[in-house]
Amino acid sequence: MRSFLGRDILSLKDFEREEFFHVFEVADHLAPHARDRRNGDLLREKTLVTAFYQPSTRTRLATEGAMHRLGGHVCGFSDAKMTRAGDFYQESIKDTVHMLEFYGDVIAMRHFQQGAPAEAARWASVPVINCGDGWGEHPTQVLTDLYTIWHEKGTLDGLAVLCVGDMRMRTMHSILYAMSQFDMEALIVCPPEMSLLPEFKSELDARSVSYREVESVDKCIAEADVIYMEPVVQADYTKGRDERGGEVATTPEAYRVTRQLLRDKAKSDSIVLHSLPRMDELPVDVDDTHHARYWIEAYNGVVMRMALLALVLGGVE
Numbered sequence: 547m548r549s550f551l552g553r554d555i556l557s558l559k560d561f562e563r564e565e566f567f568h569v570f571e572v573a574d575h576l577a578p579h580a581r582d583r584r585n586g587d588l589l590r591e592k593t594l595v596t597a598f599y600q601p602s603t604r605t606r607l608a609t610e611g612a613m614h615r616l617g618g619h620v621c622g623f624s625d626a627k628m629t630r631a632g633d634f635y636q637e638s639i640k641d642t643v644h645m646l647e648f649y650g651d652v653i654a655m656r657h658f659q660q661g662a663p664a665e666a667a668r669w670a671s672v673p674v675i676n677c678g679d680g681w682g683e684h685p686t687q688v689l690t691d692l693y694t695i696w697h698e699k700g701t702l703d704g705l706a707v708l709c710v711g712d713m714r715m716r717t718m719h720s721i722l723y724a725m726s727q728f729d730m731e732a733l734i735v736c737p738p739e740m741s742l743l744p745e746f747k748s749e750l751d752a753r754s755v756s757y758r759e760v761e762s763v764d765k766c767i768a769e770a771d772v773i774y775m776e777p778v779v780q781a782d783y784t785k786g787r788d789e790r791g792g793e794v795a796t797t798p799e800a801y802r803v804t805r806q807l808l809r810d811k812a813k814s815d816s817i818v819l820h821s822l823p824r825m826d827e828l829p830v831d832v833d834d835t836h837h838a839r840y841w842i843e844a845y846n847g848v849v850m851r852m853a854l855l856a857l858v859l860g861g862v863e
């Protein structure tokens with residue numbers, strides 16, 4: 547297995563099966579810091595720099611929280627408008643990263659341009675973690691999601707995963723790449739204008755990812771062990787900021803997971819994941835069902851980021 551020390555975490559395309567399980571084991575090892583709310587000192591000599599060019603609640607704060615849990619230090623920005631990249635100068639990724647690498651030992655970046663973290667990694671002498679890049683990928687979220695599934699179901703193999711939402715989304719890309727390493731089948735449900743792009747389908751075929759496109763949640767929820775959700779009413783991820791207009795669309799029934807649908811058609815042991823934030827595709831009354839796992843998924847977000855930071859910074863092997 548390749549070492550994680552100094553490694554960029556940019557994509558799940560190149561993640562190998564044993565690497566997923568190694569990250570999960572490290573996450574289990576570090577989890578007590580989060581579970582017991584007890585900060586340690588594993589990364590006391592290290593500093594995380596967060597460079598968020600797009601809004602975030604979970605990813606930035608879970609990553610920063612993870613660094614604090616391990617006794618490390620944090621600096622960074624959560625609004626590029628307050629930096630020289632977001633003013634008159636529009637400072638380039640290259641020039642910005644040549645500064646950030648002096649301020650810390652790892653850079654966690656979210657950007658509205660697909661490939662921006664990879665561009666940063668070309669110039670940075672410290673590891674870069676992709677915290678979501680445009681319509682590209684969201685590897686730390688999906689590592690969190692797979693870790694959650696592994697814990698909840700005891701395995702990743704032999705599972706049918708219903709993926710419902712906008713298939714252009716970065717989480718959908720990362721999870722479908724990851725599925726190439728496991729015996730999983732994806733059931734894909736999305737509006738036609740948000741379907742898997744032909745070039746992405748070719749990549750999935752080349753990686754022998756097993757997937758079936760289905761018209762509606764209703765038609766395949768009975769087969770699903772995991773229901774993996776994203777909105778279809780959502781922001782444009784190529785924008786730095788996308789504020790809501792006056793009119794907000796509603797989600798068509800075909801792409802919603804309701805309490806009634808879960809009761810009437812879902813497997814009794816199926817679990818619902820959603821990286822959040824949600825719109826009306828996942829009504830709040832699902833929160834009280836035994837299917838809901840998105841709050842434990844959010845908690846696991848801290849645990850997973852502790853594991854990734856510890857690995858790339860050499861706190862653990």
Ligand code: CP
Binds near residue numbers: 606678822
């Ligand atoms: N799931 C996720 O990426 O959430 P944030 O946009 O709040 O980071």
